[in-house]
Amino acid sequence: MIDITTFDVAPFTIEADAISDLHARLAARAEDRGVLDIAYRTIESPVGPLLLAATEKGLVRVAFEREDFDAVLQALATKVSPRVLEAPRRLDVVATELDEYFAGTRRAFDVRLDYALSSGFRETVQRYLPRIGFGHTQSYRDVAEFVGNPKAVRAVGTACATNPLPIVVPCHRVLRTDGSLGGYLGGLDAKTTLLTLENAA
């Protein structure tokens, strides 16, 4: 009797591009049907590979490779929806804008944002951050004052450290009062790269 565990399906080949073609078709149909809750793709950048994810409302997550993309997708599945599919098309605009930003030809992002992963004071801070313009910086203390809670300097630090939309929501423009870098979820090298890019442009 042939046992299932010893039957090798390898001779029954599936061509390399067959699954990727079907996958692309699935993504397009899921989008049309309104069941593509989270579309994602990865791109290359001067600060390493980035994962971009969007709901139907807008960009919901930008992640650095050091955050572990599998863990990031799992968190999205748990907190937003498990209907997660690699589907580059929904991310085309933001991918282009990021390319332009890194090339020094774009100073602000013009895409809808979905703050589904943020709440409370962190969300207040994260919604404020895009008002710090390209090439400018503020201290954690400045931000605390601008959002109307001058004593919440440490909470501003936490809000920046948990920003689900780094680069696009520019938490890298927030520094310590003495001008030192503070922290960055993409690593201090990434923060330096972004600040240098903006100062040189």
Added chain:
Amino acid sequence: MKMKRPFEQAVQRHGETVLRVCRAVLGPGADADDAWSETFLAALTSWPNLPDDTNVQAWLVRVAHRKAIDITRMRARHAIPTEDLPERPSTLGNPHADENGVWAAVAALPERQRLAVAYHYFGGLPHAETAEIIGGSTDAVRRAAADGIRSLRRTYSADEPYSADEPDPADERREGASR
């Protein structure tokens, strides 16, 4: 607990298995591709309501079975004789890439053997579950699957002679390669 894993994982892990099942049931071509698409689209739609301890592969294979039936029925309904055959672009890439002729060999099996092989050997369903979805007794399905596999091995191991008392095709190929 409901399913909380990203659906993309299911496509990555089970996409090939489901396509093998669809090809074995419907033949390698546009119908198999349609069945695959319908299967994963339906699966994505109901994914958030799936219990998280579901055997995802077995669930997908059963969905694929229902989609294959839908497509077979639709094809029967719309099969209108015509002199002009519509040109239909193949989504398979080059159909002649099937150098070993393995999919042609599967397509050539008698239907019961083909379905038993599809759901048990390609889809991983136990013989009893295969019997549930294609009908007949578990023993009959087991025999049909065994007959089908024996026939397939004659085809795809044609260059690699083996004796009938070697039960494992993988072993046969290793031996064949070392000869």
